[in-house]
Amino acid sequence: MNQTDQGTLVDPVCGMTVDLAEAEAEGLVLDLDGTTYAFCGRGCMLEFRDDPARFVDPQHRPSM
Amino acid sequence: MTDQSIRIVNLPVEGMTCASCVNRITRFLDRVDGVEEANVNLATDSATIRFDPSRTDVAALVSAVEAAGYLAVPPAEPSAETGAGATGATATTDRVESTNSERHLADLRRRLAVAGVLTVPLLLGLARMTVAPFLPAFLADPWLQLLLATPVQIYAAAPFYRGAFNALRHRTTDMNTLVAVGTSAAYGYSVAAILAPGFFAVAGRTANAAPPLYFDTAATIVTLILLGRFLEARARSHTSDAIRRLIDLAPRTARIVRDGAELDLPIGDVVAGDIVLVRAAERIPVDGVVLSGRSAVDESMVTGESMPVTKAADDGVIGGTLNGTGSFTFRATRVGADTVLARIVRLVQEAQGSRAPIQRLADAVTGIFVPFVIVVAAITFIVWFVAGPAPAFNLALLNTIAVLIIACPCALGLATPTSIIVGTGKGAEQGILFRNAESLERLRSVTAVVLDKTGTLTEGKPTVTDVVVGSAAGGLTDEALLRLAAAVERGSEHPLGEAIVRRVHEAGIELPAATDFNASAGDGVEALVEGLTVRVGRAGFVGVAVEAALLGQAERLAAFGRTVMFVAVNGRPVGLIAVADTLKPGSAAAVAELHRLGLSVAMLTGDDERTAGAIAAEAGIERVLADVRPAEKAARIRALRAEGAVVAMVGDGVNDAPALATADVGIAMGNGTDIAIEAAGVTLLRGDLGGLVTAIALSRATMRNIRQNLFWAFAYNVALIPLAAGALYPFTGWLLDPIFAAGAMALSSVTVVSNALRLRGFRSPAAPSMPPSTFREEYSR
Numbered sequence: 001m002n003q004t005d006q007g008t009l010v011d012p013v014c015g016m017t018v019d020l021a022e023a024e025a026e027g028l029v030l031d032l033d034g035t036t037y038a039f040c041g042r043g044c045m046l047e048f049r050d051d052p053a054r055f056v057d058p059q060h061r062p063s064m
Numbered sequence: 065m066t067d068q069s070i071r072i073v074n075l076p077v078e079g080m081t082c083a084s085c086v087n088r089i090t091r092f093l094d095r096v097d098g099v100e101e102a103n104v105n106l107a108t109d110s111a112t113i114r115f116d117p118s119r120t121d122v123a124a125l126v127s128a129v130e131a132a133g134y135l136a137v138p139p140a141e142p143s144a145e146t147g148a149g150a151t152g153a154t155a156t157t158d159r160v161e162s163t164n165s166e167r168h169l170a171d172l173r174r175r176l177a178v179a180g181v182l183t184v185p186l187l188l189g190l191a192r193m194t195v196a197p198f199l200p201a202f203l204a205d206p207w208l209q210l211l212l213a214t215p216v217q218i219y220a221a222a223p224f225y226r227g228a229f230n231a232l233r234h235r236t237t238d239m240n241t242l243v244a245v246g247t248s249a250a251y252g253y254s255v256a257a258i259l260a261p262g263f264f265a266v267a268g269r270t271a272n273a274a275p276p277l278y279f280d281t282a283a284t285i286v287t288l289i290l291l292g293r294f295l296e297a298r299a300r301s302h303t304s305d306a307i308r309r310l311i312d313l314a315p316r317t318a319r320i321v322r323d324g325a326e327l328d329l330p331i332g333d334v335v336a337g338d339i340v341l342v343r344a345a346e347r348i349p350v351d352g353v354v355l356s357g358r359s360a361v362d363e364s365m366v367t368g369e370s371m372p373v374t375k376a377a378d379d380g381v382i383g384g385t386l387n388g389t390g391s392f393t394f395r396a397t398r399v400g401a402d403t404v405l406a407r408i409v410r411l412v413q414e415a416q417g418s419r420a421p422i423q424r425l426a427d428a429v430t431g432i433f434v435p436f437v438i439v440v441a442a443i444t445f446i447v448w449f450v451a452g453p454a455p456a457f458n459l460a461l462l463n464t465i466a467v468l469i470i471a472c473p474c475a476l477g478l479a480t481p482t483s484i485i486v487g488t489g490k491g492a493e494q495g496i497l498f499r500n501a502e503s504l505e506r507l508r509s510v511t512a513v514v515l516d517k518t519g520t521l522t523e524g525k526p527t528v529t530d531v532v533v534g535s536a537a538g539g540l541t542d543e544a545l546l547r548l549a550a551a552v553e554r555g556s557e558h559p560l561g562e563a564i565v566r567r568v569h570e571a572g573i574e575l576p577a578a579t580d581f582n583a584s585a586g587d588g589v590e591a592l593v594e595g596l597t598v599r600v601g602r603a604g605f606v607g608v609a610v611e612a613a614l615l616g617q618a619e620r621l622a623a624f625g626r627t628v629m630f631v632a633v634n635g636r637p638v639g640l641i642a643v644a645d646t647l648k649p650g651s652a653a654a655v656a657e658l659h660r661l662g663l664s665v666a667m668l669t670g671d672d673e674r675t676a677g678a679i680a681a682e683a684g685i686e687r688v689l690a691d692v693r694p695a696e697k698a699a700r701i702r703a704l705r706a707e708g709a710v711v712a713m714v715g716d717g718v719n720d721a722p723a724l725a726t727a728d729v730g731i732a733m734g735n736g737t738d739i740a741i742e743a744a745g746v747t748l749l750r751g752d753l754g755g756l757v758t759a760i761a762l763s764r765a766t767m768r769n770i771r772q773n774l775f776w777a778f779a780y781n782v783a784l785i786p787l788a789a790g791a792l793y794p795f796t797g798w799l800l801d802p803i804f805a806a807g808a809m810a811l812s813s814v815t816v817v818s819n820a821l822r823l824r825g826f827r828s829p830a831a832p833s834m835p836p837s838t839f840r841e842e843y844s845r
Binding site: 011013014016040041042043044046047 | 089133
């Protein structure tokens, strides 16, 4: 979704930059409709799972 | 709300990673019926919840946290405080936390005492068998030794076993593993040797044929390592002195006037709007605005202002500061956790609990180091057992234990946190608030500093210096022009607009009403005044073709560092107003210091080139970024970073937030309002640039200290591994007794903590602090 350089992704819930390899190692990566999302922690992943539409919406601003 | 039965509980919460987690958990907790307030703290991994015990209980709270997806540990002894503490939730949480850490410290002390007391006779027994045969024989009795060593191994060493087991559950190893394995080997072997001595028949160290025992080794190792941990915990509680001192600034009671009567209330019961009485030499309890009376207040503990500040009606006062000889009453505006003091404390606590990037490096190193050591230990054992001289098994065991213990990087876990704690505490003393350890670390590598002009470099209190009416204005006087402009700018929060309004007030001119107010960010403002459309702002905004004469005047004024605003009536530019904002007294000196530190300095402003250039020259700044609209600030920072600079941006936070967030380190000036604190990595409480110099110097000193610690944590331990493994034995016959290995380990812990405490002697290189100006004025609103 928001791919920055060097194998990192932006957590769609809180906006933190997450190292993709680390996230994968900890099981904090989700695939939804063909897009890969990585999360900073379980909390953000759970938030996303509870209501993905809200965070996938392009109007949404990731913030803490 | 005076419900006597509100309970407060502090629950450790595991699994939080970012502020989203905090929001999620808070939401789930708020939904529980009976919860008054849930305060979740990311940095301390805990949640503090106020709840009504008749409607809910701790178990329900724990379930709520688990439903959110996290783990909560119900506390053993829930605290049952009624009402908030001295600084609101902060002090309560802190008291609960300090109780936890006090309990931890007491627990360590107990175990250390037990281990120590039992180890002494064991060591005497060792002495009896080796150097002091005149000591009573019973000391060397195996069964006595077993009796002494067992409580040490089972009770005193229990934390190591717990830690090793936890690590194992996560399929890793850590220093607890090393200690647990090493001491268990020594103890276990000794027990086996007592029960089946024939099996281990060896020449032994002494004349008698019984196999030597290593109870003393195991016990001494446990004692020494516990000592290291105890010292660490004690150092941790000492380095929070800075916080404790801040918290203690707030008094326990306040004298309130309610319904005509004077009451002494506990400070937790004061609410916003209360009228508070302060007498001579008392500490001001909460934040507020003076109603009547007059006095001078010593605000140095919060602002650094060494001269007492006069307070009269409408002046702001800060909770925790010390009143002088007068007395006064004030209306409380912020109480409990909202006071400036409470916010500062919270910020420092969070910073002290945060992880620095360099620590992750240290953790990663530990992650590979420990398995590596276990491998080396295994090799040591095999080599000695197979190829070593008699007694092969004993020597193999001894050396393996020595390797396991000497390589224990216990001090590594200490190296970074202790320095961070001392560094952030030191910063707080000087009015520098680091939001987290990462900011403290990053500040050191900054190469370029960008300074916002208004409010940072300058006082932020511009005054009108010139009013010029154009020839097309048809008889409009200076006064009339000002009056119209002020009417539009009334209520404006922009410093330039405020300057105009202030000038009109000072002249005693009445402001006409303005309607249909419209602002175009960074360009100007417009309103309808007495039937006229009046615009105030940049040349472009104000209207077509400003006459040449006016433009010429504008240029001339700009060359003197004035900011020029044009005024137009009904679409026709009629004149200009020039405003000057003086440089803060310490600015030029601070810029010079920044240059001396090897940094490049740039000024960022919405002013035009000419004006900006004049001011920059006065301050000694070599690079000017002028004509920057507020919305463009962040982009300019990004551009600078793209050039390769590590950028620190200093701003007053209110409209600089995006730029501050974009910089490598965002630094906010002033009184620590919400926006500033949230967006910035560092807040300079005292509002003067000298603080920036101090902050950078402190960051460099702290990182240097951390690197030193990391070195000491490793150095002699690693250097001694070959010795412990017996590599020198074939040449010199040197072996490392595990007892000395444990000693070296404790020594490295002590070295690291002592070195970190050295940081307390840090002195700022900047000139003695200039009287901070913006802080006080912010509170006079």
